[in-house]
Amino acid sequence: MANRINSIVVLLIILLVSSCTSKVKPIEGVQSIKEMDSIYYLIDQSKTLQDVNKQNEYLLKAYHNSRILEDDSLKSKALSKITIEALRIRSFDLFKIANKDRFQIVLQLKDSMGIGECYWRYGNFYLATEDLDSTYYAYHEANKIFEDIEYDYGSGSMLYGMAIIKQDLRDYTGSEILAFQAIKKLKSLKKNTTLYLCYHLLGANFYDLKEYEKALFYHEKAIEYLKSLKYKSNYKELSLNSIGLVYLQMKNYNLAINSFKEALENHDLRKTDTRFYTAVLDNLTYSRFLNGETLNIEEKFNEALKIRDSIHYVSGVVISDLRLAEYYGVKGDTTKAISYAKEAGRLAKTVNNHRDRLAALKLLSQLDRSHTTGYLEAYVSLSDSLQAQDRAIRNKFTRIEYETDEYIEETKRLTTQNILISVIGGIAFLVLILLYFIRQQRAKNKELLFEQEQQKANEEIFALMLKQQAKLDEGRTEERHRISEELHDGVLGKLFGTRVGLGYLALSGEDNDVKDYKSYIGELQTIEKEIRDISHALKDHVLSAESGFITVIEDYVGNLAKIHKFGYRIDNDEQISWDAIDYKLKVTLYRIIQEAVQNVVKHAKANNIAIAFSLSQDTLQLKIEDDGEGFDNKKSKKGIGIKNMESRILKHNGKLQVNSKIGSGTTLTVTVLI
């Protein structure tokens, strides 16, 4: 079992290296290039060396050099390289400090990818030190992060790693599920190496579940992926060995033998992976032995044992011992068989290979008839304690997963809650805005209505004022007429009578007196003429008395002028017969003047206002000028006041023109046809 894990660790490390080299970023910053170069140089140098200790020395140097770097992505990258190499040469102390440093940096930088990678490497490290639950936890954390950032390759690799651990703990179903999840992530990425490993894992899973047909199916599938691989390693032999083992279990010894033989056709195998080579060799011999062959069996078993022993491959030696024990058992050499089995059990115990220890105990119970019960008891207790251990670890995993599930659930719940809150919040906000707008609109409407009413009231007041003015004028005119008439008919008549009467008096007296008398009578006649002129003048005023409109305007502007202290001037054109002009137009003109004067008072800070009416042909022109501050005609938008005036005059088919410049007052010109 341990040998399998070890080989997988190597595979994973290879994967990781490939995944990292594919993401080499351009070096940022100049000042650290020198240090970076020295670090990379040291790392590269270490790769070329054979001696592990020397390699470790170089890497340590590289790590020390990296410590002077600032905590940034560059340092993270350098540390990443160091951790990979450290793991490769199994320099765990160096790995631990380097990965810890890197972990702190990426946490600071909030570099999710880096955090995920750190976890991944921790997982690999724990796997290498066979701390399975820590490994599982680390892979799990890495997977969480990779899923968050949707890094499918990392996620798939982590799932595969977890699947291996579950398989190792004989949770085959769990392992299968994880393997399929990994395949799902990886399939679209065409990561064929990992895919191969996944299918291989599935094959191994079904082998352990004793579903040999399915195991064969997945191994075949794994081999299919193998075809598209550039770097094939010893995968083909691995698959062939696995298939051979399946056939072995199916007691199809011929096919098993063929498979093992095919694997051994690779003559480099002994050099590249001696352990694996011995395993295949041993498996082949074992198959042949079970097939009933006798030729060279003992020698071949011993050959494998010898090689294993020479490379201190203890687990391999155990298996060799077990097989030899079985061989001698069948041959009837019980003493030899028991001694091999006992040796296997002892060795298995030293390397904690429980499965092989169990196998040894089982074998012993069969071989050593006198101690069968003792061996069986030991077998049962060991198997029970192993199961309990497995269960405890599995429970731990379940907890890790459960916590994650809970975390996911919680996140989901929170997300839903968040969505709900934001939706409700959004709706509430919209409703509030709507309400606000409705309110504003209503207020505006009210204001408009109020303005309308006010305008109406204003117009009524104006009409009343005009009427009042007309009445006043009428009264005045009447009075003038009365006085005029009185003067004309009464005073004048009497004066005339008196004068003529006096004229016929034949006065006798001094010549001078008579002359004076005549001149007085002449004077009387002049007085008469004056009185008559006065009388006529009084009546004549009828023509110019029709300017009630102007009077109303004068009253209005005059009042404002008194309050706000500005000078004003109103020029009327005598040609305009205001009485003949439509009452509505007069109201409009009045309102425009009102608005304009109010604007002047409110904004312009003017000292003088000039209002002038003029008539040419049938066009009436009203000009309102001020000497106030003025405003920028082009820039500023039309105010509501000007718009109002415009719309008013438009109803009479007139035009309104506003000319203004900052600092030179404002001129408002209204032209309308009458």
Add this chain to the structure above:
Amino acid sequence: MTQTLNVLIVDDHPLIVKAYQGALNHFNKIKPEYSFNISTANDCEQAYAKIQQASKGEGIDLVFLDISLPPTNDGEIVSGEDLGVVMRELLPETKIMVSTTYTKNVRLNSILRSVNPDGFLIKNDLTPEILTEAIETVIVDPPYYGKAVLKFLRKKSSKDFVIDRIDRRMLYELSRGTKMGEMPEILNLSIAAIERRKRILKEEFNVDGKGDRELLTAAEEAGFI
């Protein structure tokens, strides 16, 4: 040979009546061949009664007629002008001497048309000499028009265009300050027709393009008002 003339003096001012009487007495002094049988009236009522009475009796030879007089009780006759018209009907032979303080052309024109007086005096121009001369002229060889009346007649005849009764009325109403809105009712014309007439008149008086005020001033000067 002495000729006695029946004279009626109509004036609401006793002073003026007295003045006329003085004038007649003075005339009698300088021309003894004329003697006067004078009766007076102070208002339209009295005057009308006297006229009616005279029309049945021996008639009236000369009337001094004032224009502004208190009207009759029934309100039929409101001025000396009306009295003149009645007199022209009832006593066609009577010589009428209108004497008024009115100098407005429109009034003069109206009186000339309706009464066609034998003598037409403006009181303000009047002096004892003029009055004496006027009395003589009217008795011997009428008419006698005062200077103001002559001026008016001259101005009027110098205008060679004719304006009809409606135009005249319109000008009169305008001068009175009648509003354009009321015009159609008074003249029985549409507002457009009135405006058209106004425009033509403005052209005639050479004030085209100007306001009503100019038109009225020009028309008055020309004696149409």
